[in-house]
Amino acid sequence: MDRSISKQIKEDLKEKMVFIGGPRQVGKTTLAINFLPSKSKSDPAYLTWDQKSDRLLIQKEQLPAIYSLIVLDEIHKYRSWRNLVKGYFDRYFPKVNYLITGSARLDVYRHGGDSLHGRYYYHRLHPLSLKELNNNPTSADLAHLFKYGGFPEPFLKATERFLARWRRSRIESVFQEDIRELESVKDLSRLELLFETLPDRLCSPLSLNAIAKDLEVSRDSVALWIEIFDRMYLTFRISPYGGPKIRAVKKEQKLYFWDWTIANKDGPRFENLVALQLLKYC
Known part of the structure; x- marks a missing residue:
């Protein structure tokens, strides 16, 4: 393709x-x-x-x-x-x-x-988009992309078992190779714990204070760890739309995954898919 x-x-x-x-x-x-x-x-x-x-x-x-x-x-x-x-x-x-x-x-x-x-x-290079699959994409194309994600290998294999194994392997590689090599993180297990909680926070305003309280760490630590996820292409964030006055009042961003199949509910998964498709062409 x-x-x-x-x-x-x-x-x-x-x-x-x-x-x-x-x-x-x-x-x-x-x-x-x-x-x-x-x-x-x-x-x-x-x-x-x-x-x-x-x-x-x-x-x-x-x-x-x-x-x-x-x-x-x-x-x-x-x-x-x-x-x-x-x-x-x-x-x-x-x-x-x-x-x-x-x-x-x-x-x-x-x-x-x-x-x-x-x-x-x-x-x-971003995950696959509908236009890369088909110049005139169909509802079947969207359903396939929604189910198996935009990374080529699981998309082409098209089995839920392979997708689950591939996803675990990719995340493990990011943590054990990229983060370990590039970031000065003393407690990698805390990052892994934070990442495991993120699917439940997908598409909602991201409260760093609430996460810090749940994990019993400082807000600054949570902010740093989320930035690491962004740099490693695990997550990305979108700020509230509007002028400076609106952003000053509503500062909390929304968080999304580069692999939307991590989302465990259909609604957030679809919003994540749309957000990433828009990011690709911004």
Whole structure:
């Protein structure tokens, strides 16, 4: 299926490198390799830090320079990746360009210095939308998206058992890898406990004071933990609509999930789906 940002990425690659960020398992790698001739991970122009042979090439700074486009997947796990990419881009562009993918860690690490300033465009890949499924979406398309979510793998598998297992695995990976590596959190179990309570607070004004009281922690801790969830693409929040005077009186935001299937009731799940579809095109 064609992703809505594909056309813009193709145009941007004519001018600069392109970074693709977004939630874990939202389809960034698949989108990236579709820009390669073979559209396959076996393409020699596709390198991933998670593959030992590719990792050695990256560490030795021996990226191929004979292809018009090189896809670098998860390269931000390499400590010196910014200087490596900058050097190759400055030397070989426009003959060779680079498409770089990563999740929350890419968002953090790309801001770790200004060595890449002015050399790339950034795109965030969102879960699937109705228009990506069908130019003329039907009620059946909406029902399928509502039930199995907008992440490609469970959407295509279309079984509740797989969805449940996939969801647990994704959340565990975010906590055990992304949060543990990127955030200075002393008590990870408290974050996990907080996250488990959020489905019941979905689509309602989010009272940090009430959560703090329930968990017996400070309000500042709760505020920090919610911000971490936002940065890790677990949640996002929407502020009240209106002018400054309205927002001053009604400050509490609503919280939503990037994976709306976490919602345990149909009403909040549908509102979450709509909120994320709107976020995608804002």
